[in-house]
Amino acid sequence: MISFNNVSVSFDLPNGESRTVVENVSMDLDRSDMAYLIGPTGSGKSTLLRLLYMDRFPDEGVAQIGDYRSDLIDRSEIPYLRRSIGVVFQDFQLLPDRSAYDNVAFALYATGKKRSEVKSRTMKALTRVGLNHKRSNFPHELSGGEQQRVVIARAIANDPWVLLADEPTGNLDPVVADEIQELLVSLHRQGMTLMMATHDYRLVKKYPARTFALMNRQLIEIDPESL
Numbered sequence: 001m002i003s004f005n006n007v008s009v010s011f012d013l014p015n016g017e018s019r020t021v022v023e024n025v026s027m028d029l030d031r032s033d034m035a036y037l038i039g040p041t042g043s044g045k046s047t048l049l050r051l052l053y054m055d056r057f058p059d060e061g062v063a064q065i066g067d068y069r070s071d072l073i074d075r076s077e078i079p080y081l082r083r084s085i086g087v088v089f090q091d092f093q094l095l096p097d098r099s100a101y102d103n104v105a106f107a108l109y110a111t112g113k114k115r116s117e118v119k120s121r122t123m124k125a126l127t128r129v130g131l132n133h134k135r136s137n138f139p140h141e142l143s144g145g146e147q148q149r150v151v152i153a154r155a156i157a158n159d160p161w162v163l164l165a166d167e168p169t170g171n172l173d174p175v176v177a178d179e180i181q182e183l184l185v186s187l188h189r190q191g192m193t194l195m196m197a198t199h200d201y202r203l204v205k206k207y208p209a210r211t212f213a214l215m216n217r218q219l220i221e222i223d224p225e226s227l
Helices: 045-052 075-083 100-109 115-128 144-156 174-189 201-206
Strands: 002-012 018-029 034-038 060-065 085-089 162-166 193-198 210-215 218-222
Touching (some): 018 045, 018 060, 018 210, 034 045, 045 060, 045 162, 045 193, 085 144, 100 115, 144 174, 174 193, 174 201
Parallel strands (some): 034 193, 034 210, 085 162
Antiparallel strands (some): 002 060, 210 218
């Protein structure tokens, strides 16, 4: 359900040259699987995730998620693709002037959901992440871990089949990082496909799953116990 087939991506540099980030990488992930993308900062982890929600397209090869292929998708289809997946970012990207409830609801209203459905989905999502009791709090009134729970609630409010998480614990201390990781793993165990980019090898070893390492522009599956 998720695949990269001989994908290459490069970026233009200010001096007119280009830098290859990934080159001829391939991988396959089945529905309901869980996998990590690991590698140092700048290795291309975020770029691979961007390929899946079509915020970036390969220079060569094909990225596929569900029925959507990077070489065949029409630009008008991209919003529908993004409604079928959830994305969790490291830097939260919450609206500071809206409550936890409204941050989740806003994303649903943007997809055209009716008020009654927005309320039902928002309350369900906040309950799933253990934050229903903080639904009226604004982001500045929440801890870092609680803010990340709001982000996850927003990502799962549409009941996506896949969750893409880009360094979701990167700004959190180890105890809170474990709590967020346990939440993500519990969502996976409920049937959600999970792909997570991280440089926190401690979490990979503590919550093992398929692990793909980006090294020298290549993507290699490794044993998490070897980290």
